[in-house]
Amino acid sequence: MKYVKPINLFHDLLKTNNLGQGRLLGLDVGHKYVGLAVSDPSNKIASPLSVLVRKQSNICLMAKDFQCLISELSLTGFIVGYPFDNQRNKPEAVQVKLFVEDLRKTGKLEGLRYTYWDERFTSKSVELLLKPLNLHPVHSKTILDKFAAVGILQGYLDQMYRKLKSEE
Structure with a gap:
């Protein structure tokens, strides 16, 4: 796994997308779950995908799950999601960095590029939308994580397309 700047990942994606392949996976990393969202083949719309249970002991299994998703969905x-603010040592920020580092250490995702995107307020916005539905807490949590991942990925896609238009 290799970190790249958000705009560089997008430019590379556009190059591979001209060949008809290449999608992105949005991740909302939490203490217990990782919410997943995937872009459509044209990389304009994010959709909820699933939720993975996160434990320190299952990082290799998660890496295998990601390998399968990479292959099935042509992910590049x-x-x-990363909580960008002035407190980089907040527990939420540290857990995201540790999760990515643990995934990287498995060696199973070599060649995959990733970037961080501001996730502030994504969970809170989804939470406010779900509240009136009075869902069971477990069901609500998995929906929350998936749609927070959608918010992260859609925010990234929208911003990158805005930047692309302003460059033209």
Whole structure:
């Protein structure tokens, strides 16, 4: 796994997308779950995909799950939600970095590129939308994580297309 700047990942994606392949996976990394969202083949719309259970002991299994998703969905990169603010040592920020580092150490995702994207307020916005539905807490949590990942990935895609238009 290799970190690249958000705009560089997008430019590379556009190059591979001209060949008809290459999608992105959005990740909302939490203490217990990792919410996943995937872009459509044209990389304009993010959709919820699933939730993976996160444990320190299952990082190799998660890496294998990611390998399968990479192959099945023609993924070329990950957009990892990160709480950008002035407190880089917040537990949420540290856990995201540790998760990515643990995945990288497995060696199973070589060649995959990733970048971080601001995830502030994604979970809170989804939480406010779900509250009136009075869902069971477990069901609500998995929906929350998936749609927070959608918010992260869609925010990235929208911003990159805006930047692309302003460059033209």
